[in-house]
Amino acid sequence: MNKKKKKKTHVPFRLNMLFFVVFVLFSVLILRLGELQIVFGDDFKREIERTEDITVNNPVPRGKMYDRNGKVIVDNSPLNAITYTKNQSTTQEEMLKTAEKLAKFIEMDTKKIPVRDKKDFWIMKYPEKAKALITKKEWNKYKQKKLTDKEIYQMQIDRIENDDLKILENDKEAMEILAIYRKFNSGYALTPQIVKNKDVKPEEFAIVSENLENLPGVDTTTDWDRAYPFGDTLGSILGNVSSSEAGIPKEQLSKYLARDYSRNDRVGQSYIELKYEDVLHGQKAKVKNVTDKSGKVLSTEVVSEGKRGKDLVLTIDMDLQKQVEKIIEDEMWDAKRKPNTSLLDRAFVVVMNPKTGEILSLAGKQIGKDKEGKTVMKDFAGGNITSSYNVGSAVKGATILTGYKTGAISPGDTQLDEPLVIKGTQVKKSWKTFGRINDLRALQVSSNVYMWKTVIEMAHGRYVPNGPLILDTEKTFNTMRQTFSQFGLGTRTGIDLPNEASGFPGSEKKPGLLLDFAIGQYDTYTPIQLAQYVSTIANGGYRVQPHIVKEIREPIMENNELGPIIEEMQPKVLNRVDMKEQWIKRVQEGFRMVMQVGDGTATSYFKSASYHPAGKTGTAQAFYYGSDKSKYGTPVMNLSLVSFAPSDNPEVAIAVMVPWAYQGNSGPSVNNLIGRKVLDAYFDLKKNRSSTGKSSTTEQQQTENSTDAIQNNQQSGQ
Incomplete structure (x- = not known):
């Protein structure tokens, strides 16, 4: 009986242990579930509902450019535009489907589609044909992982024949879909990409706007393009901007991306547009896109409004610029009608304030062919800073001053102008034998x-x-080049434009070449260097840095109105020539005699001018190698002119350069004809403005600023 009792109590104990274990396990499970729900529940919920804030930058129009009198030189012209913005989760199939819909509403240019893009699209459009380009043996290797996806795809690309592509190229609709798809696929996620902004027809813009609900990612907006109210005037100096299609040039991509640019941003590519890119580019609009885990945009919020680029006010006077360009064109065409001028194809003029360095006109013209093969005159203003030439006697002022400085001559010293017979060389002489003359007479004649x-x-x-x-x-x-450089000859002037040339110094140092150097027939100089050189003489020996940007201004929304000044470019003196003041004045007098006294070489052109100019002409024998097959080229004459006026209180300086003006010993004096008309245009314009009360922000203010700059320079001991 006791045994039975023990057996009965043993069974419940096991059951109790089993129930206890089950209870503990359930308790642990419940606690764990509670922990997940109560402690970590919000975290998991946030993960499920996770969103991401992504900020993108939208481009804004560039700053405008004005001339010194407030006339718009470079503007932004509004354009109707169609854009596409893809989400992070947008697939190629979705983009292709949208492109097919959009192609029914707009026309696209298909001429510039690369062959590789056509082949990629061909594979997408004809997958069965693309599959057939791979052999069964190759597919088996692919299944055995002996060939990769990339290798298979490259085989397909390589095996597409021209006849295959012609089928695609002859399908206008398919090509337009491809053109649109390329635009869709070229931008960043969440960043608007321009699909079409040129020649968007009103009906295209309207029908796309009406169907936006069926075109995911597509939008209609207003874009901009650079506009030039004065046409080609000063075109090569203003520079150009890359297109929205080209975006940032590859060689500059890393630099701009590091500065928060996008790949398809338009950037300045040359001259002012390039030099002042940071100023003109503007402040992009920042937009925050809130996306879910799949990349779908849930909401959009403007973080900061965009602001178009700052405006530039140039030192250029466009009324004067237009007149100078016309003078160059008229005189060149007239010269071309005369004999021995077949090689004449270019001319340059710089008009500069000698006390401030402000460039009032920077003009250059070159004869060439247009797209139809017609002979035309093209803008070549950039040649004033990028091309250099032998300039001839225009540099003789620097030669005389170097003679003073070294003690080789003193003011008033005389020399016998006679033919020089040097052993082993041809007789060297002036264009006319003058007998005994002093330094002033030497400059005059x-x-x-x-x-x-x-x-x-x-x-x-x-x-x-x-x-x-x-x-x-x-x-x-070495001595002469060092002294010449103090005037700006043979060294960069410091003008605020890229790609300035310094000219070419001759490499040999024979005695005869040293004599050639003294009369401007050895080293080459740019037209802008000539302008800085004559300005340095005109203002009393201060080499002032030339500049083409006068002010940077805050942009405002009103049409063609100037905003507040952000920065005003002050005259900058680069150096004071190491010369006595009376030496400079003596050369100024010699230059005055050239144009106003007796048989000065330019009196027949300038003596009658009421503004009393001073200056120096130049003729240099050079060689033209453009089409000549001989070793030494064709001998030609370069013509130059430097001048300032009035001679007693200079307010304007000019440099004229006409390379390859004529062949032979004589020809038209294009340099003097251009120079006289340019100075006339400057003073006539000043007079007309004064009489009508429309004088620009010119002479008085400029002179006051420049005088202050030179006085400050004197006080600082420079």
């Missing part, structure tokens, strides 16, 4: 012999008729 004898003395040589010429050329070349 442009005596070569006076310059040569000055340089011979400078180089510790001695001229003996029929004897050899032994000179210390190494040291003298």
